[in-house]
Amino acid sequence: QVQLVESGGGLVQAGGSLRLSCAASGRTANIYGMGWFRQAPGKEREFVAALRRITGSIYYADSVKGRFTASRDNAKNTMYLQMNSLKPEDTAVYYCAAGKTWYSDNYYNNDKYDYWGQGTQVAVSS
Secondary structure: OEEEEEEOOEEEEOOOOEEEEEEEEEOHHHOOEEEEEEEOOOOOOEEEEEEEOOOOOEEEOOOOOOOEEEEEEHHHOEEEEEEOOOOHHHOEEEEEEEEOOOOOOOOOOHHHOOEEOOOEEEEEEO
């Protein structure tokens, strides 16, 4: 089992920045992919970013490309999401996810991940 704990959410004005963290514990050696997803009220959960563990490759949703940066610190078993130039439409609960398999063609699909954090709220005011 793997446990994921997100932190770093909050309220920020449009144009501001936040950094989310996702601390992983447990059988982290079995994790081959990690991702960030978000869910706004009344909407489905959507892909934000994904990291492939073996290669270090990072993938982004078009809506956040150029504004958000995902990274990881292997020594701390922690993944980060630096969010800059935030917009009101970025308001959502942000979730960290981890998968035992990397799906090259489906890393953006939330049902390809096995473990989820509890989520952290991000609110961007206009």
